Every structure is written in C-alpha cells, then in structure tokens.
Amino acid sequence: MAMEYGHGYERGQGRPAGTGHRLPAGLRAPFEARSWREFGYVLLSLPISIVLFTWTVTMVSLGAGLLVTFLGVPVLAAALAGCRGFGALERVRARTLLGLEVAAPEPLRVRKPGALAWMGAVLKSGTSWRSTLYALVQFPWAVFSFVVAVTLWPLGWSLLTYPLWFWVFPAYVGQGGLQLYGDEHHSVYLDNPFEITVTALVGLLVTLSTPWIVRALTTVDGLLVRGLLGPSPLSARVVELESDRGVVVDTAAADLRRIERDLHDGAQARLVNLAMDLGLAKEKLQEDPRAAAQMVEEAHGEVKTALQELRDLARGIHPAVLTDRGLDAALSSVASRCTVPVRVEVDLPGRPAAAIEGIAYFTVSELLQNISKHSRARSASVDVWHAEDRLMLQVIDDGVGGADVSGGSGLAGLAGRLGAVDGVLVVDSPAGGPTRVIAELPWRA
Incomplete structure (x- = not known):
C-alpha cells in the first residue's frame, strides 16, 4: 500500500491496481x-x-x-x-x-x-x-x-x-x-x-x-x-477543532502533572534534605566544627545537583537555546545527549512561529529518546527543512524497527499533539528496521 508522506515523500509502492488480470481493464469492464x-x-x-x-x-x-x-x-x-x-x-x-x-x-x-x-x-x-x-x-x-x-x-x-x-x-x-x-x-x-x-x-x-x-x-x-x-466542511472543521482543543487541554494537563512530579520528587525533595542538613550543620558548628564543615560540603554538592535538576526541568519546559539560537542549535544540543551518534541537518530560510518551533523541538527530542531507549540503533539522523508552507522533520535510525503509532504508545500521543496544530506524523518502521518518522507542521512564521 502506498501512503503519501507529503511534499514528495511516499512509502514503497504496492502492486499496481489491475495487475494479476489477463485482460486489460477496457475489455473486462x-x-x-x-x-x-x-x-x-x-x-x-x-x-x-x-x-x-x-x-x-x-x-x-x-x-x-x-x-x-x-x-x-x-x-x-x-x-x-x-x-x-x-x-x-x-x-x-x-x-x-x-x-x-x-x-x-x-x-x-x-x-x-x-x-x-x-x-x-x-x-x-x-x-x-x-x-x-x-x-x-x-x-x-x-x-x-x-x-x-x-x-x-x-x-x-x-x-x-x-x-x-x-x-x-x-x-x-x-x-x-x-x-x-x-x-x-x-x-x-x-x-x-x-x-x-x-x-x-x-x-x-x-x-x-x-x-x-x-x-x-x-x-x-x-x-x-x-x-x-x-x-459540511465547516461542521467537520468545528468537530476537528473541538477534538484538537481537547487534545491540547489534555496535553497541557499532562505536562503540568509531569512538572509537578519532577519538582516534588526531584528538586523539592533535595532542597528539603538540604535545609535539614544545613540545620544540623548549624547545630554542630560550635560543638564539632569539622563535622559541620563536612556537612556543609555535602550540602554544597546537593545544591549543585538541585540546580542541575532545575536546569533540566527548565530545558524540558522550553530550552533557552531554542529561544536564543533556534532549531539548529537546539536540536544539535538534544542530539548530543542521545546514546547513539546523530547527524543533524537543518535547512530553514528563517524561523517558524515560536509555538511550532517548540513542538518541532519536543517532537525530535521525544523521537531521539525513543531511539536511545528502544531502537538498539547504531546511528541516527535528523533532517529539518521547509517545503511550501510546511515545516518538515525526518528522523531515521538503523535499529530493530517495529515502532507503532497505535496502541496508546508515546508515538500516539505525539501524533495527537501534532494533529492539534494541523500537523501530521507518519511512521514507517518494518520489523528489522530501519525506522523512518516524518512529521509535518504548519510553518506559521
């Protein structure tokens, strides 16, 4: 079966219609x-x-x-x-x-x-x-x-x-x-x-x-x-927008819950422990200055860890490098943290709308996380380009394949997030690999 990816991309063609018949269509009609x-x-x-x-x-x-x-x-x-x-x-x-x-x-x-x-x-x-x-x-x-x-x-x-x-x-x-x-x-x-x-x-x-x-x-x-x-096209569009609004609301709520969980289990817990350790160090300052100094040193390490967790959390909300330098630098940064070598190529005439840019970043980020966790790939590539009024993303890896959008997977949530802004996610991942994921987003500069 052939499936259009949009703007020149398409999957492998299946058997042409009409093959397998000895008579041409005009004679057998x-x-x-x-x-x-x-x-x-x-x-x-x-x-x-x-x-x-x-x-x-x-x-x-x-x-x-x-x-x-x-x-x-x-x-x-x-x-x-x-x-x-x-x-x-x-x-x-x-x-x-x-x-x-x-x-x-x-x-x-x-x-x-x-x-x-x-x-x-x-x-x-x-x-x-x-x-x-x-x-x-x-x-x-x-x-x-x-x-x-x-x-x-x-x-x-x-x-x-x-x-x-x-x-x-x-x-x-x-x-x-x-x-x-x-x-x-x-x-x-x-x-x-x-x-x-x-x-x-x-x-x-x-x-x-x-x-x-x-x-x-x-x-x-x-x-x-x-x-x-x-x-009617208008009513269908209204239904689509209502569905997309529900997806956006659910996605925002899920992101808020994730941020709350990360703060509660990460930086907040560390800061609470840090406050307790500093309180104990203050009590021991007169009695045992050496032990107090050791506790302050440990607390200093905890501060550094908490700061790093807060930076990671802020990067997960919206990385500063994306705002300052755009997709090229932001995707290169996220690719450097992937467990497999990733080639990044970005060819854009300018910068799309900030919201679209953010969705593109998080789409690639989540796809690279999937590659790190599940693909068993040796290499991957990320290509970003502009085609007509669309922002095109392509992520390819040479892993074991088998990725599936259905079944409530992370890819399904990603497809829903893209669909909420009139985007499209297409996954081609046969068993044995390779896996190719193409995402289309509106440009909206």
Missing part, C-alpha cells in the same frame, strides 16, 4: 461486478428520485403556503426531516452499490425537549436544507443518467450479438435483416456479411465504452452524495 452494480445504481436512481422529488416539492410547497398559519411550520419541518431520512437511504445505497463511504452529517442539536424545539432544530440545520437541495438537483440528473444508461447498455449488447439473431428477420419478419433506413422509394437493411460484421464491431465499441460512461455518470452521483448528504 462489461463483465465486472462493479460495472453491473453501477448500472443497477443508475436504474434505481430514477424511481427513488421521483419519490424524493415528489415528496420534497409537495411538502415544501405545502409548508411554505401554510406559513401564514402555524400549520406551515410543522409541515415544513416534516418535509425537511423526510429529506434527511432519504439522505440516509442514499448514503447506504451509495455505499452498497458504489463503494462510496460518506460519513453521516452532524446530528440534530435539540437543546430542549419538546416538539417545538425539535422543529426549530430541523429548520435551522444546514443538513436538512442540503438534503432538500439534493432532492431537487438529483431528480433531473437521475432522469438523464437513466436515459443514457438504458439506451446504451441494451444497444451495445444487441448490436454485438446481431450475428446471432439477425436470422429472425428473414425467417419471421419477411425482410433481409435489421432495417437501417427506409422510405417509400427504397430501404436499407443490414443483411450482408460485411454489414453484419460492421454492426457487431459498432456494438463491441458501444459495449466496451458503456461501463465507463455509466461510471462517469455515477461519479457525478457520488459528488452529489458526498457534497450534499455528507458532513
């Missing part, structure tokens, strides 16, 4: 199940569109006419609700016959119980009106598609098989063959071997081209279903 499903979709579209169009025009017109009274509101709400129901049916039909996966649109948001609240939600819902528009637009298109498909499909097969049944005309109709033209003066019949052969060849061309014409027609149907019966 009339016999494929997909072609017959698409033809069945076109056939079903006409009766369904007639019912849907009739329902929509009748109910919407009736509801609009009755708006001068209170009865118009429930009638119009019922009309829109019916269109939503037909929309659900159409999504199922497209999935079954066309293999088109269209997500359900956002549900009704009824803020209060009761019929009035429900009617208000239906009338305010953009999904309801888009479903109604689908009913009005799909009807003429279904008529056109039905006429084209029902004309071409039997015509092609009839002409293709004409050599098998042309004998019916001289035997039972009293003419040499299929009449191509006729008036009161003369007639033209397809009755000699040359004309019969040409007729079969024309039928072959029509038969071979009809599945592709029907496929083009159903492609338009798919666009209508996806565009009018699926979730």
